Amino acid sequence: MQVEDRLKELKDTINRKVPRGVTVTDVEYEGPEMVIYTDDPKRFAEEQDLIRTLARDLRKRIVVRPNILGDTEQAYDMIKSVVPDTAGITDIFFDTDTGEVLIEAEKPGVVIGKNGGTLRDITMKTGWTPKVVRTPPIPSTTIKQVRQFLRETRDERKEFLRRCGRRIHRDSIYTGRDKEQWLRLTTLGCCRQVGRAAFLLSTPESKVLIDCGESPGATGSASSPFLNVPEIYPFTTLDAVVLTHAHLDHSAYVPLLYRYGYDGPVYTTPATRDTAAMLQLDYLDVNNKEDKVPPYSSNEIREFVKHTIALGYGDVTDIAPDLKLTLHNAGHILGSAIAHFNVGNGLYNIAFTGDFFYSKSRLFNPAVSQFPRLEALMMESTYGGSEDFSPSRKEAEERLYEVINTTVTRGGKVLIPAFAVGRSQELMLALEEGFRNGLLPKCKIYLDGMIKEATALHTAYPEYLNNDLRNQIFRDNYNPFLAECFEQVDSQEKRQQIIFSDDPCVIISTSGMLNGGPVIEYLGNLAESEKNMLIFVGYQGDGTYGRRIQKGWREVPVGKKGSIVINMEVQTVEGFSGHADRRQLMNYVQYLQPKPERVFTIHGEESKTIDLASSIYKKYHIQTVAPQNLETYRLV
Template identity: 50%
Template sequence: MSSVDTKLEDLHAEVTAELPPDISVSDVTYEGPELVIYTRDPKRFARNGDLIRDLAGKLRKRITVRPDPAALAPSEEASARIRDIVPDDAGVTDLYFHDNTGEVVIEADNPGRVIGNRGATLQEITAAVGWTPEVVRTPPIESSTVSNVRDFLKKERDDRREILERIGRQIHREELASEEWVRITSLGGCREVGRTSFILSTAETRVLVDCGDDPATGEGPHLELPEALGAGANSIDAVVVTHAHLGHSAYLPVLFDRGYDGPVYTTEPTRDLMGLLQLDYLNRAEAEGRTPPYSSERVRAAIKHTIPLEYGDVTDIAPDIKLTLHDAGHVLGSAVAHFHIGEGLYNVAFSGDIRYGDTRLFDGAVNDFPRVETLVMESTYGGRNDYQTDWGDSERKLTDLVSSAHDRGGTVVIPTAAVGRAQELMLVLEEAMYEGTVPELPVYLDGMIWEATAVHTTYPEFLREDLRSRVLDTDDNPFLAPAFERVDGGDDQRASLAADGPAVVLAPSGTVTDGPIVSWLRHLGSDPDSRLVFVEHQPRGTRGRRIQAGRTEVQVGGEGGVGAAETLDLELGVETLDGFSGHADRQGLENFVRTMRPRPEKVLCVHGDERAVQDLSSGLYHDHNLRTFSPKNLETFRFS
């Protein structure tokens, strides 16, 4: 008998001893980080709401209780009973029953009303029908991404359960290593922006943190190293993704193409947005005649292996590592990843990308942890002169630019990432038109922006509280304002809209490397009455950086030998508004570290141009008396 089986036998006995004698336990097993208890008496479990909480506290594990099939009411009968129990204003739109696990997924407009006060309605459902309810939100804006992910996971439920059971056994295996140490190896994202990827190693475990691409070249991280795939794909025990942007997630499916079969930990909206961005990444590669590094099947494999976590949940991901995700304030679902290693041996936090101050979408990044010895810190705007314009001033400058362009008959074209920045800009423009500070005019949402916005409305609990309330109010949802128009008709539609008169265009990519923004430059680049407005960081080597630096002749097309290359003469004005960035500026980065509780002993400055990481490293050392480093790719740091 394996050590895991022995543990499960002991847990079965302990759980049975803790429960009242009238509640049976038919099986105890691991599914991912959770302990799953099967019982023939789910209704009795449900009538005592404190049982699960008390068990979880005593065993120090996340617990799910599921019924044996014999204890379940027939699904048709259960469906009618559930609809009787759940209040009408919950807006139940669908029910999905999973016989093999005894779970019923309830999709509703207002999940809170399905859950009830402290889960009272969920307990009532189980007590009435035996099924274990799981609640998901019906997207206020129809989202093909969310629907496709949910339908796929529904279809793969049995396979996913087997994956989770295998992962659970790996997490709870017996520790074999006799040594104790911690290492961080940089696979990408050092002295550069993008292709972020690190290996966090202990004597027992290897965890890959992020796996992105370089936005200028499309290159991925150095996965061939022995610390990564060079030792075999399944020498990696777990993957953690801080957020969905391609600079952090584009190469994740490559792991599954190379044979990785383990877990991916991230938040639920990051899981959905990763799928959206990765599939678009493949479509763009095909359109440009490039060979993509993986197929869409590998994107689905990554989704199937993803274990979503809530902010603040402490989760076992290996025998010697616990993971907690905290809000990073950068984009929807973005996280600071905190790792607690061993029994108090060492603590490491990876910032991912952070915004320390509040924005219209999000509260600022969390920097309060139980312990942190080493912080791996993004440095995108870490240069000594990288101070962004005040958010309010940036909003006023944007509305002035829009009003001026409107008066001239021109259009404001904004290259922007589809996830995060676009939604911030939508909120600014919606309020400005409502208050009359800019004239009413169409705002064209091109590429993935509409779909990404729909995903935002599916997860309002990840937004600021005031915005969350508006999104849940169908009459006040700002993302449904009449000014917003979806563009999905291709180049002919863009040409027609460009000729229609004043407007605002939000279009990927934010770095003008590819995507719909290139088409808009073809149609509006020669119009001196229009404006191209940059609102995010333009990494070296990108077309956006060259235009921002004053280049007026740019070559487009011909990528991968597809289509004819042409040179555009840009006559439209070019502006930069840096206050809308989802990244903290130099002051914000310093404040994040200065007010961090507890303060770290060491800081590794990463994810920034060479000047930015060295400036931030030097500043934190001289001004805050911290040991700092500005690693190069392929460097390894050993701690403890």
């Protein structure tokens, strides 16, 4: 059956199910959603369970759109009268192409209303379909630009979504009782190494790429996944890309796909979409400043944003004729997800953890460990070695306070390289509490690089934060990220003032592995004095300046700037990583429900992936593999 015939059949089915007097004029696929067009959207809003019933019966995600749109000025006034002032509406945008009205508010929950009641009122009184987004408590340039860009390209995006929807719901190329079903996994990076994550799932019907990142510290072809192999190339053969989270070792090369022919969707969370775009733009900026030729331009980043289909945790979504995707909280960074695939309508289930943290942190809840079905697990092993046991967060924070106190007391400056997303916010929360409770001396904490922008993203997406932090910000009206002890560095003059001042201070700056960014300038000027201290709080990849200094190098070459002599004290404070340590990794497998038949240990140095695979097999009697790059496994 052709897609047009299937849509006509669906339209007839829906018309039989809707109440008398309600007419469905058209049905169309837009991405994974099925859009119902009607002359009477108000009746759909009145029938509270109608859309839910249709979605259950048809097993589709359903959106209702009106054919006839009400006057925007009248609709604007009606929305302002229906929504309480306490919602803090900051913008209302009417999209005449989709019949949707985007409402930006400081308190989206007030706009939504109890059980969605206010949204239904808006539809019933205006005929427009409301969508609600949060106004960032801290102004975010990234969110403003992304939202504006999506508005400007809405016509192109609508055409893309229709094309994508028809590809997802296309007819099977294999029919009949003798149809052979199989699933293959191809490793294109991130095996027995940390970085350049990329994995390909292939069936007779479809191909999906999971992540596409860089290898930190590597150069040339060693920095990118194996993207020129026949299994994946040309990229036009891909049905979809799934992005687990925004860190560059998972996301840096996604825009490159659009440069070389890919024109399909990227499925990820909205927070990951925005954060990845921010990091990718900075990646280009760092390349240009270091006189390196970047692999793509900002145009390809815009294509990535335009082609992203944002999913919430728990949304079961068709992404190919025989693949369903569900994203679950990974507890690693903002919006990070474990990607769970249901293959062939129950034939096989495989999950990719991406990077994950299996304990509650100051920012997030622990990674999800329960799934409806699970036959195979691709599991990170960054700290999978037998000695990789991290102290508790409480112990880590006490140690951090101790070394900061030591440095400030002797009149020195503390330099902390940190990833803009995740580690910086964890540090900010720990340091803010330390200052508030008198555990740290009174001095300024300077934030340099993208940390302020990344922090703004965290407060724009509080649904990803743990309950305690969310309540502190939105119920108790205290935002620790805005504490007086923090000061943003927003100019070269300010940076120089901090460096040459005699006042002790703490500087948190990107990048986290000392492989670029403003932290290099601080290091070059502060490394000479023994009064100062360099504190590592996150993983340092092979080949990075951070790893070399951590190993004890006392002189490191830095590009064309010569070398930096390290006289400052160097400390590593374990326990702030967003990666699960050895204990958490083993516990995660123990508490997985259901238990998988096979576990692949990836995203770790060779010895650690092998060690973890061996330990899982010995303790849990699960078949394990520590794959190498460019291997293919038939799972079914």
